[in-house]
Amino acid sequence: MELFKILQIIIAVLLIAVILMQNRGGGLSGIFGGGNNIYMTKRGFEKKIFVATIVLSVLFFSVSLLSVL
Numbered sequence: 001m002e003l004f005k006i007l008q009i010i011i012a013v014l015l016i017a018v019i020l021m022q023n024r025g026g027g028l029s030g031i032f033g034g035g036n037n038i039y040m041t042k043r044g045f046e047k048k049i050f051v052a053t054i055v056l057s058v059l060f061f062s063v064s065l066l067s068v069l
Contacts, residue, residue: 001067004063004066004067005067007063008060008063008064008067011056011059011060011063012060014056015053015056015057015060018049018052018053018056019053021049022046022049022050022053023046
């Protein structure tokens with residue numbers, strides 16, 4: 001169980017770092033009509049950061065569920 005807590009902390013720190021590295025400006029602005037870049041595709045480093053965010057989120061969720069069991 002101690003391993004799950006350590007993994008959760010490490011993944012949480014990595015997830016925060018990856019989220020902070022993402023470009024700003026997307027957010028909720030598209031809902032109110034201010035975002036033209038909704039349909040732009042992500043390329044290069046931005047795409048890798050986006051995929052890393054998804055992977056780390058799924059890992060964090062999985063480790064959280066496993067730590068409860």
